[in-house]
Amino acid sequence: MKKIIDYRTIVGDKVISDIYQKAGALRKKRIININSTYAGGGVAEILGSLVPLMNDVGVQADWRIIRGTPDLFNITKKFHNALQGDNINLSRIKKELYLQANESFSQYAYIDQDCVIVHDPQPLPLIQYYCKQQPWVWRCHIDLSRPNNELWDFLKNYILQYDKIILSSKDYVRADIPIDQVLFQPVIDPLTAKNKHLKDVDVHKYLKKFKIPTDKPLIVQISRFDKWKDPIGVIEVFKKVKKKIDCRLVYCGGMAGDDPEGIIIYEQVKKRANNAISSGDVLLITHENNILVNILQRVAAVILQKSLREGFGLTITEALWKGKPVIASNVGGIPLQIKDNETGLLADPKDYDYIADRIIEIIKNPEPYEKMGKVGREYVREHFLVTRLIEDYFDLAAKMVH
C-alpha cells in the first residue's frame, strides 16, 4: 500500500505535515478522476500514485476509466494529434461515436462525488450526460498552443460546461476560454519501480536479465512510438553521432492501450534503423517494464528527448531525478525542467548536427554534464515530485468543494 509517510526522507518533514493539514480541510470529501486507460502513458502513471496517496491521508479519491472500443481510441488519438496541430477530417460519424461512448459510459458510472476531475479529451463530453451536482474540472495534459480550429470549436461545446481547467504550462492558456485556467506542472513518483533507488547489484542483475550491453556508451530515449517523439529523428541523430564515436542507441517505449498508431510507427523506425539493428548498435525495446526504464536511465551516458511537441515530458523529469546528463528539445513544457546549461541542454529538434555534436561532447567529457544532472535532481525534488501535486489538488479542491 502506498503511504505518504514513506516520502518523508525524500521531501522532508514540512511537506509531509502540510499534506496532512490540507487533507484535514477535505475530510470525508470525495474526488473522482476519470481518464481513458489504466496503463500506458503519463496520465495513468501519475493517477496510479496520486489516487492511493490521497486515500492514505483520508481524502476519498477514486479513479475510473471510460469504456472505449478500438473505434473510439482511433478517433480520440486523431483528436489528440489535431489538438497538437495536425489536420483532421472531423466527420459526423467521428463526433457521434465519441459522444455515444461517453453517453453509454454515463449509463453505468454513477457520479455522486464532491468533485469530478476529467483527464484529457476522451471523457470530456461526459459532463453533459450527468445532472451536474458538483464542481467538474477538466485536466488537459496536452499542448493546446496551436489546436486545429474546427476540432477546438467542437470540443469547446463541452469545455465550456466545466468549472475549472487545469493545464501543464502557461503557454497553453487559451484566451478564448472564459473559464478559470490554472497550472499544475506534472510530477513523478520517486518511489515507483521506475524511479526508486536501485542498488548496483540489482542494476547489474537486470542488465543481464534484459540483455542490455554496456560495453559502449549508451544514448537512451524513453518514449512511446509516437511521431511527436520523433523516433525517426532520433535514428538520424544517432547515425551522425555514430560516425564520430562508437556508441549504442536504446529507444525504449511501450504501446499505450489507447494508442492504435504505435505499431505503425514502430515498423517505420525499424525500417529506418535497419542495419544498425542487426549489428546491435540500435536496440528498439517495446517491452513495457518500469524497472527496465529505471535501469536504462541509470546506465545511460546521455539521455535524449527529441520530441517535436511535448506537453511536459515526464521521461525528462525521471532522467533528471537520476542525476543524468539530458539533452532535450526546446519545445512545449520541456524548458520548464531543462534550464539550458544549468539542469541540462536544450536544442532545436530540427538541428540534428547540433544535437549530435552535444551528445558527442557529453560522451567525451561527461563531468560538467553530470554536475548539471545533480542540479537537475534537486530541481526535480523541489518542483516535480508527486507530493507537490497532491498539495496542488488539495488547494484547488478546498476552494471548490464545500
Next chain:
Amino acid sequence: MKKIIDYRTIVGDKVISDIYQKAGALRKKRIININSTYAGGGVAEILGSLVPLMNDVGVQADWRIIRGTPDLFNITKKFHNALQGDNINLSRIKKELYLQANESFSQYAYIDQDCVIVHDPQPLPLIQYYCKQQPWVWRCHIDLSRPNNELWDFLKNYILQYDKIILSSKDYVRADIPIDQVLFQPVIDPLTAKNKHLKDVDVHKYLKKFKIPTDKPLIVQISRFDKWKDPIGVIEVFKKVKKKIDCRLVYCGGMAGDDPEGIIIYEQVKKRANNAISSGDVLLITHENNILVNILQRVAAVILQKSLREGFGLTITEALWKGKPVIASNVGGIPLQIKDNETGLLADPKDYDYIADRIIEIIKNPEPYEKMGKVGREYVREHFLVTRLIEDYFDLAAKMVH
C-alpha cells in the same frame, strides 16, 4: 441509450412490467459490478447490457474494472485454466501479485454501494481489503466441477468471505462451500449489434465488406482462440467433412484483453489448417466485430461449438436465437440449451467422425435441422434473454439489500 421498453416486442408486456415492479422494490439502491475487462468475452458483453438497463428502470447500477498488469492477467488466466482442471504451479509470487493487484485497486475504488457483485476470480480477493458494510456476491462464470485442489483451497480463503455465490449451472455447486449458492443461467441481449435482426440488404453489404464468400456452405464456429474451445479439433473435424462434401470453415474469435494465451493458440491453429487456409477453405478471423458475428451466424449452414469445457456457451445461445442448426459438445452448460434432437444436436467432442457425419447430414438435408433451430429460438426467448437476468438480479438483491 439502452431502454427496457425497446424489448417489449420481443419479450411481451408482462416481462416488461414485472421488471419495473421489481425495480420499484430497489428504488435508490445501488449495486456495483466489478470484473476485469470492459471488452472481450461473455462477462463484459452481458454487463454492457445489464448495467445500463438496470439504470434505465431506476436501480443505480455501476460497473468497474479492476486495474491489472499483463502479469496479473497471465496469472489469472492460469487460475481460470486450473479452475477448469489444468495443473498449476501455485507459487508464492503468483499469489502475491494476485493479492497485491487487488489490494492496490482497493486504494482507488471506494465502495459504498448497497450490494457488491464480483465477477470471476480476478477481483475475488478484493473483499478482504474493504471494511465490509454491505452484502458481497461472487458471480462465478466458470465451470467449477473439477477445479485444481490446491488453487481451490487458496481461493476459498476469499470465497468464504462472501454472502452469496452465483453459478451458471447446478453441476458447479460445491458441497465444500457452506455459503448459499444460487443459479443464474447466462443470457444474451437480442438488441445488440451481435444479435439484432438484420435486413437481407445489410447482410449482403457486410458479407461484401468483410469478404466472406458464400459460394459453398459455411460451417461456423465463433469462439476465442482458447484451447477449451478446441480450435484444433475444429480443424480436424472440418478436414473429415471436406473429404465428403465441398464447404468452408469460418473460425472467428477475438482476443480478450485479459487473455495473453490467444495469440499462441492462434498460431497453432494456423499451422494445423495450413493448406486449407491458402486455398480459402478455412478462414480464421481475429478481427473482433459484433456485426460480423451476427452475419456469420445468419449465413452459416451449420453452427459448430466443439468446446471441451464450457461454462455455458453464449455463442450457442446467439446461434439458436438466429434459428440456426447447431451442433455442440455435450459438456458443461451446453445441454442446458441444446436438447438433443429438439433444439439442436449434442455430440461427444472427442468423436470427430460423429460430428463430421452430422455436419454432412445437416448440409445435405437441412430442413429438419432448421426446424430445430426455430424451436431453439423460442427456447432462448423464454429462458436466455437479458430481461430474465435483470429479474434474477432484482429478486436476489431484494432479499439481500435492506
